Amino acid sequence: MLYMIGLGLAYPEDITVRGLEAVKKCKKVFLEGYTSILMDATKESLEKFYGRKITIAYRETVESQSDEILADAKEDNVAFLVVGDVFGATTHTDLVIRAREQGIQVECIHNASVMNAVGACGLQLYKFGQAVSIVFFTDSWRPDSFYEKIMENRRIGLHTLLLLDIKVREPDFKELMKGHLTYEPPRYMSVAQCCQELLEVEEKKQEGAYTPDTPCVAISRLGSSEQSFKAATLKQLSEYDAGKPLHSVVMLGHQVHDLELEYLLDYADDKEAFKAAVKKDQQLFEKDEKKDN
Amino acid sequence: MLYMIGLGLAYPEDITVRGLEAVKKCKKVFLEGYTSILMDATKESLEKFYGRKITIAYRETVESQSDEILADAKEDNVAFLVVGDVFGATTHTDLVIRAREQGIQVECIHNASVMNAVGACGLQLYKFGQAVSIVFFTDSWRPDSFYEKIMENRRIGLHTLLLLDIKVREPDFKELMKGHLTYEPPRYMSVAQCCQELLEVEEKKQEGAYTPDTPCVAISRLGSSEQSFKAATLKQLSEYDAGKPLHSVVMLGHQVHDLELEYLLDYADDKEAFKAAVKKDQQLFEKDEKKDN
Numbered sequence: 001m002l003y004m005i006g007l008g009l010a011y012p013e014d015i016t017v018r019g020l021e022a023v024k025k026c027k028k029v030f031l032e033g034y035t036s037i038l039m040d041a042t043k044e045s046l047e048k049f050y051g052r053k054i055t056i057a058y059r060e061t062v063e064s065q066s067d068e069i070l071a072d073a074k075e076d077n078v079a080f081l082v083v084g085d086v087f088g089a090t091t092h093t094d095l096v097i098r099a100r101e102q103g104i105q106v107e108c109i110h111n112a113s114v115m116n117a118v119g120a121c122g123l124q125l126y127k128f129g130q131a132v133s134i135v136f137f138t139d140s141w142r143p144d145s146f147y148e149k150i151m152e153n154r155r156i157g158l159h160t161l162l163l164l165d166i167k168v169r170e171p172d173f174k175e176l177m178k179g180h181l182t183y184e185p186p187r188y189m190s191v192a193q194c195c196q197e198l199l200e201v202e203e204k205k206q207e208g209a210y211t212p213d214t215p216c217v218a219i220s221r222l223g224s225s226e227q228s229f230k231a232a233t234l235k236q237l238s239e240y241d242a243g244k245p246l247h248s249v250v251m252l253g254h255q256v257h258d259l260e261l262e263y264l265l266d267y268a269d270d271k272e273a274f275k276a277a278v279k280k281d282q283q284l285f286e287k288d289e290k291k292d293n
Numbered sequence: 294m295l296y297m298i299g300l301g302l303a304y305p306e307d308i309t310v311r312g313l314e315a316v317k318k319c320k321k322v323f324l325e326g327y328t329s330i331l332m333d334a335t336k337e338s339l340e341k342f343y344g345r346k347i348t349i350a351y352r353e354t355v356e357s358q359s360d361e362i363l364a365d366a367k368e369d370n371v372a373f374l375v376v377g378d379v380f381g382a383t384t385h386t387d388l389v390i391r392a393r394e395q396g397i398q399v400e401c402i403h404n405a406s407v408m409n410a411v412g413a414c415g416l417q418l419y420k421f422g423q424a425v426s427i428v429f430f431t432d433s434w435r436p437d438s439f440y441e442k443i444m445e446n447r448r449i450g451l452h453t454l455l456l457l458d459i460k461v462r463e464p465d466f467k468e469l470m471k472g473h474l475t476y477e478p479p480r481y482m483s484v485a486q487c488c489q490e491l492l493e494v495e496e497k498k499q500e501g502a503y504t505p506d507t508p509c510v511a512i513s514r515l516g517s518s519e520q521s522f523k524a525a526t527l528k529q530l531s532e533y534d535a536g537k538p539l540h541s542v543v544m545l546g547h548q549v550h551d552l553e554l555e556y557l558l559d560y561a562d563d564k565e566a567f568k569a570a571v572k573k574d575q576q577l578f579e580k581d582e583k584k585d586n
Contacts, residue, residue, distance in 0.1 A: 014310070014311055016301060016308065016309050016310070085409045087417075093415060110302065110307075112405060113409045117378065120403070124383065124386075130449075131418065223401075259390075
């Protein structure tokens with residue numbers, strides 16, 4: 001049996017009781033180590049909590065490790081632990097498909113992920129459009145396909161959850177060229193970096209998907225004891241220090257309900273200015289809507 | 294302290310370890326009883342599992358009960374339990390706002406909800422647009438605002454999660470007129486009912502948001518031991534018996550990735566016919582896209 005188990009967001013104790021019972025039944029326990037991190041836990045604290053040794057599965061070895069995971073799961077109970085919920089990444093879906101092909105039983109034990117816990121910022125989940133990923137820009141690679149997706153969401157008034165890049169195990173290419181495989185220190189995109197990239201792309205495209213004054217919510221360490229929110233404009237958040245990772249950002253759509261705004265104002269430094277920014281931003285797609293009607 | 298605790302989808306043991314520890318610290322425990330049900334649990338089995346008495350909070354009494362909850366939370370630890378995750382309904386958001394106003398500390402302990410666990414059907418979460426609610430039609434009330442929202446999602450190729458109505462405590466009006474307050478038996482919308490309503494609205498509107506041949510996924514008892522999926526057309530699902538509640542439906546958007554389709558085919562009775570339906574449906578919004586470009 002292969003147990004696919006979501007770990008939730010922060011603490012070892014964020015696993016469900018059913019998930020913990022399953023881990024304790026497993027002979028081998030794998031933890032995916034490339035799509036996210038459990039903020040208030042380490043491999044060691046998890047091992048202690050589960051009473052099991054953990055093998056970390058990295059993206060670069062997931063193919064060969066999948067074979068190992070599946071071979072083990074044919075004989076014994078095996079757990080594959082995923083930060084957040086189980087189906088956050090296509091590689092996890094792929095693992096389930098391969099297990100099925102080999103006739104291995106799969107049980108999924110779900111948990112919270114940023115995709116639903118983001119409701120903690122006060123915006124209603126059913127008013128979110130598609131989520132988009134924002135990756136670290138490099139000198140030669142500045143992918144901006146998120147722009148069109150944000151535009152699509154905002155045209156119909158929906159909020160957009162921006163998922164920020166993490167790099168937890170990047171090979172150090174300088175060292176690699178000398179024949180040594182070493183890894184760079186982990187990097188987590190900050191709210192400020194994300195907002196700077198968004199501003200850069202809008203400046204280049206000038207299609208008005210959003211402006212520097214578009215209201216957003218910075219989310220720090222969602223689900224942890226240091227969870228915090230800041231409601232401000234995109235420009236303001238591009239200069240905001242959101243503290244320790246992990247971060248996410250929500251860009252508001254124009255369908256902002258009074259109750260949502262009331263909740264958000266608690267996170268705004270200048271409540272009147274934030275209200276004004278929301279109102280101004282709501283006019284941005286009015287022309288589109290009139291054209292449609 | 295007010296603990297807002299998500300219970301997940303099905304079993305008493307779907308609560309997180311941290312959530313359970315919090316419940317055990319609480320003097321009073323409330324369970325919201327109007328937005329969803331925990332499929333494989335009863336009030337009694339939860340009380341036994343927690344070692345605590347539970348008070349069910351109903352929609353009709355939530356206002357007055359909120360006062361009671363907040364008064365208690367000023368003095369002691371109080372738990373407010375929510376099926377799924379904490380921020381599924383606006384009434385829960387409202388409770389947090391009122392707690393804050395009264396200076397009561399609030400801690401949220403998240404869990405899985407249909408909003409993220411729906412990934413178990415094989416469709417990628419970041420390709421979902423806004424979720425829509427489908428309510429029971431009555432003779433005089435057949436609200437169809439979901440239609441425009443599905444259209445918005447499908448124009449940009451996104452999948453739509455349809456959340457099906459439940460009625461767990463409807464007053465029996467015939468009895469009420471005789472002066473007796475009694476309740477009708479609980480009702481849960483089935484996949485077939487949902488799809489029939491969708492077909493009726495398309496027939497009336499004829500705007501082509503979807504057709505009887507649009508591919509969908511029926512989801513039964515997500516996260517429970519009897520979880521099952523069926524991939525078929527809207528018309529087929531309007532005649533499909535999805536078994537015991539709770540049910541949900543996903544309507545596909547045209548952005549279907551090969552990996553998504555591969556996963557879904559496992560749930561199709563006729564794989565070739567389902568593939569053909571996906572392909573045919575993808576052409577539906579091609580004209581729109583060409584017009585845009």
